[in-house]
Amino acid sequence: xxxxxxxxxxxxxxxxxxxxxxxxxxxxxxxxxxxxxxxxxxxxxxxxxxxxxxxxxxxxxxxxxxxxxxxxxxxxxxxxxxxxxxxxxxxxxxxxxxxxxxxxxxxxxxxxxxxxxxxxxxxxxxxxxxxxxxxxxxxxxxxxxxxxxxxxxxxxxxxxxxxxxxxxxxxxxxxxxxxxxxxxxxxxxxxxxxxxxxxxxxxxxxxxxxxxxxxxxxxxxxxxxxxxxxxxxxxxxxxxxxxxxxxxxxxxxxxxxxxxxxxxxxxxxxxxxxxxxxxxxxxxxxxxxxxxxxxxxxxxxxxxxxxxxxxxxxxxxxxxxxxxxxxxxxxxxxxxxxxxxxxxxxxxxxxxxxxxxxxxxxxxxxxxxxxxxxxxxxxxxxxxxxxxxxxxxxxxxxxxxxxxxxxxxxxxxxxxxxxxxxxxx
Amino acid sequence: xxxxxxxxxxxxxxxxxxxxxxxxxxxxxxxxxxxxxxxxxxxxxxxxxxxxxxxxxxxxxxxxxxxxxxxxxxxxxxxxxxxxxxxxxxxxxxxxxxxxxxxxxxxxxxxxxxxxxxxxxxxxxxxxxxxxxxxxxxxxxxxxxxxxxxxxxxxxxxxxxxxxxxxxxxxxxxxxxxxxxxxxxxxxxxxxxxxxxxxxxxxxxxxxxxxxxxxxxxxxxxxxxxxxxxxxxxxxxxxxxxxxxxxxxxxxxxxxxxxxxxxxxxxxxxxxxxxxxxxxxxxxxxxxxxxxxxxxxxxxxxxxxxxxxxxxxxxxxxxxxxxxxxxxxxxxxxxxxxxxxxxxxxxxxxxxxxxxxxxxxxxxxxxxxxxxxxxxxxxxxxxxxxxxxxxxxxxxxx
Numbered sequence: 001x002x003x004x005x006x007x008x009x010x011x012x013x014x015x016x017x018x019x020x021x022x023x024x025x026x027x028x029x030x031x032x033x034x035x036x037x038x039x040x041x042x043x044x045x046x047x048x049x050x051x052x053x054x055x056x057x058x059x060x061x062x063x064x065x066x067x068x069x070x071x072x073x074x075x076x077x078x079x080x081x082x083x084x085x086x087x088x089x090x091x092x093x094x095x096x097x098x099x100x101x102x103x104x105x106x107x108x109x110x111x112x113x114x115x116x117x118x119x120x121x122x123x124x125x126x127x128x129x130x131x132x133x134x135x136x137x138x139x140x141x142x143x144x145x146x147x148x149x150x151x152x153x154x155x156x157x158x159x160x161x162x163x164x165x166x167x168x169x170x171x172x173x174x175x176x177x178x179x180x181x182x183x184x185x186x187x188x189x190x191x192x193x194x195x196x197x198x199x200x201x202x203x204x205x206x207x208x209x210x211x212x213x214x215x216x217x218x219x220x221x222x223x224x225x226x227x228x229x230x231x232x233x234x235x236x237x238x239x240x241x242x243x244x245x246x247x248x249x250x251x252x253x254x255x256x257x258x259x260x261x262x263x264x265x266x267x268x269x270x271x272x273x274x275x276x277x278x279x280x281x282x283x284x285x286x287x288x289x290x291x292x293x294x295x296x297x298x299x300x301x302x303x304x305x306x307x308x309x310x311x312x313x314x315x316x317x318x319x320x321x322x323x324x325x326x327x328x329x330x331x332x333x334x335x336x337x338x339x340x341x342x343x344x345x346x347x348x349x350x351x352x353x354x355x356x357x358x359x360x361x362x363x364x365x366x367x368x369x370x371x372x373x374x375x376x377x378x379x380x381x382x383x384x385x386x387x388x389x390x391x392x393x394x395x396x397x398x399x400x401x402x403x404x405x406x407x408x409x410x411x412x413x414x415x416x417x418x419x420x421x422x423x424x425x
Numbered sequence: 426x427x428x429x430x431x432x433x434x435x436x437x438x439x440x441x442x443x444x445x446x447x448x449x450x451x452x453x454x455x456x457x458x459x460x461x462x463x464x465x466x467x468x469x470x471x472x473x474x475x476x477x478x479x480x481x482x483x484x485x486x487x488x489x490x491x492x493x494x495x496x497x498x499x500x501x502x503x504x505x506x507x508x509x510x511x512x513x514x515x516x517x518x519x520x521x522x523x524x525x526x527x528x529x530x531x532x533x534x535x536x537x538x539x540x541x542x543x544x545x546x547x548x549x550x551x552x553x554x555x556x557x558x559x560x561x562x563x564x565x566x567x568x569x570x571x572x573x574x575x576x577x578x579x580x581x582x583x584x585x586x587x588x589x590x591x592x593x594x595x596x597x598x599x600x601x602x603x604x605x606x607x608x609x610x611x612x613x614x615x616x617x618x619x620x621x622x623x624x625x626x627x628x629x630x631x632x633x634x635x636x637x638x639x640x641x642x643x644x645x646x647x648x649x650x651x652x653x654x655x656x657x658x659x660x661x662x663x664x665x666x667x668x669x670x671x672x673x674x675x676x677x678x679x680x681x682x683x684x685x686x687x688x689x690x691x692x693x694x695x696x697x698x699x700x701x702x703x704x705x706x707x708x709x710x711x712x713x714x715x716x717x718x719x720x721x722x723x724x725x726x727x728x729x730x731x732x733x734x735x736x737x738x739x740x741x742x743x744x745x746x747x748x749x750x751x752x753x754x755x756x757x758x759x760x761x762x763x764x765x766x767x768x769x770x771x772x773x774x775x776x777x778x779x780x781x782x783x784x785x786x787x788x789x790x791x792x793x794x795x796x797x798x799x800x801x802x803x804x805x806x807x808x809x810x811x812x813x814x815x816x817x818x819x820x821x822x823x
Contacts, residue, residue, distance in 0.1 A: 244450030
């Protein structure tokens with residue numbers, strides 16, 4: 001398996017999902033080689049970890065040079081150079097292509113130190129990671145199938161498949177359409193498309209995501225299997241942390257970005273506060289839309305009832321869930337969305353958008369369209385005031401949670417592997 | 426009569442500590458003691474102590490022919506008492522010479538004049554009492570509103586309180602062709618005389634003194650006196666109004682600002698027929714040439730000389746309106762801790778930090794703000810205010 005991050009060093013849900021999946025695979029006695037760009041040394045030893053930063057790429061291998069040429073092409077395409085005229089841009093890219101594709105043996109001679117983050121050299125790291133993927137596939141024969149998680153690892157998966165001839169499964173945890181709406185970053189889209197097409201089979205984290213693979217990336221539906229995410233721990237968390245304010249609390253917790261639909265939460269808050277002033281709304285997290293949300297809250301004159309906490313970590317996240325009376329996830333496009341399940345673990349009733357994968361597995365939640373702020377406001381008001389429904393949701397939600405096990409996901413994945421290998425044979 | 430009138434503003438706010446959402450309802454202490462103490466003590470070394478001792482030296486040398494006026498906000502007086510008693514003593518020594526005038530303002534450097542007459546009067550009286558208490562019964566006769574904010578209505582309120590004069594900005598858009606170097610009167614109550622800041626000559630010292638890209642750099646006393654002499658002979662008064670932190674803080678000692686001030690009186694006495702006067706002396710000596718119409722409030726801030734540094738964007742207006750909504754309830758409360766927070770929360774600086782005029786005057790704003798962005802400032806202020814509202818609602822009425 002090729003991933004990009006692994007607990008405890010994670011910045012999103014990808015690493016956690018990989019961890020859960022490996023746990024599940026271990027139950028089914030599947031041996032997993034897990035490659036990450038950078039190992040920190042404090043990862044739980046659940047798999048045969050390979051640190052990509054420690055792999056030396058053998059420059060004598062001719063096939064690598066061809067691979068590097070193709071990858072560099074992608075990379076050059078991703079250069080975002082503003083304010084260059086067409087001529088200047090051509091000169092620039094010619095130079096870049098020439099410079100980078102010339103047989104540059106320094107590229108191969110030393111180990112490349114990956115940051116494993118999502119920084120400005122991301123595209124370069126993705127390409128280098130692919131070379132490492134090729135090297136590992138050439139060196140090792142103790143694997144049957146290749147599994148790449150999300151676009152960052154697709155080039156590595158493709159390279160490994162080319163080297164080894166073994167089948168490739170790509171795992172779509174999110175797509176560029178989820179992250180950016182219709183204004184997609186083209187090079188990323190290209191990598192995603194190439195990965196899905198090169199794959200022998202595609203795994204999507206929800207039906208919603210499968211539909212995007214089919215409609216936007218042109219993948220035949222029979223080539224895509226839906227494997228919903230699960231939770232590592234379904235136990236109910238009883239916190240001793242006490243709320244300090246008399247009002248009820250309605251919470252949004254996540255990145256404050258387009259994908260998460262924060263503006264719909266703000267608009268719904270206004271509608272609720274107008275009807276019931278004894279409510280506080282909290283937007284926990286940070287992101288590029290934070291300042292816009294702050295402005296809007298001020299404009300709607302609800303600054304003393306709508307609060308921003310900034311990015312929360314550690315105990316603060318648990319405290320936030322613990323003091324929330326309703327949790328809302330109004331995502332515009334959410335491939336899965338694990339956060340509402342965390343809320344359920346804290347006995348907090350949840351409202352989720354129909355445009356989220358988690359809506360496919362969580363029945364005891366109110367589901368609304370992300371754009372329908374009236375429905376969202378009604379749902380918030382209802383859960384705050386009609387204790388019966390709130391109680392029912394928390395009880396039944398907890399039961400549903402117990403069924404969402406990585407063990408079951410892994411079992412389905414094993415079936416996918418078997419079918420894929422059978423098709424090859 | 427030709428005279429120069431120096432007035433220095435001395436103010437520091439009680440800055441808020443980082444106050445989180447999780448603190449609401451539990452933590453009722455809002456102030457960043459560490460930062461506030463640091464700012465005062467640092468400024469004391471760089472500005473207040475050396476400048477006070479220079480002024481004392483000049484007053485003694487010229488035996489009363491050199492004189493200045495201060496307006497010292499209540500939040501500054503309180504912090505001085507707590508963090509820098511030596512600075513307070515040096516101000517007391519200056520006032521005791523009899524050649525230093527103190528002006529009245531609102532106790533907590535508040536914008537109340539724009540919102541509530543009752544609150545405005547209450548804060549003016551509190552400041553008055555505080556000055557009496559700290560400066561041996563001193564009673565100011567001239568008024569200076571927060572940030573020199575002035576309008577016909579505010580002037581009328583100040584006249585009602587019995588003040589003889591009031592200071593404000595010589596804003597171009599209210600003066601038109603008129604000169605700031607005369608005494609004017611309030612449009613609603615002509616008994617109140619208005620002194621206008623000569624912003625060109627004031628800012629030559631306050632803003633441009635150390636700027637080596639300025640065409641007139643370096644500013645010498647000779648040059649400055651030449652400019653004074655070049656003013657039309659019939660114009661009687663040049664009002665030089667500025668922040669006291671100009672000396673040593675905004676203009677570092679290395680710029681030569683202290684030397685400039687040390688030699689300015691001598692240059693004025695020997696090379697011109699100008700004298701020095703305090704605002705009260707100017708008001709007593711000169712009759713107004715006309716009244717001045719200021720239907721919408723002006724201030725001394727930024728290029729616009731309006732209120733937009735403190736009010737006008739949605740965040741500022743929201744914070745401001747939510748705060749003053751509490752006034753009626755506050756009147757019924759006698760808890761001194763709550764009242765103190767109410768006053769300190771009114772300080773104009775909190776609203777200044779929320780200003781989003783980044784691209785025109787933002788650099789000046791950033792220099793003065795303890796926050797990274799105006800959004801951070803708003804979030805922090807609103808968290809504090811939310812807790813304060815809970816306390817006001819829970820407080821027993823008297």
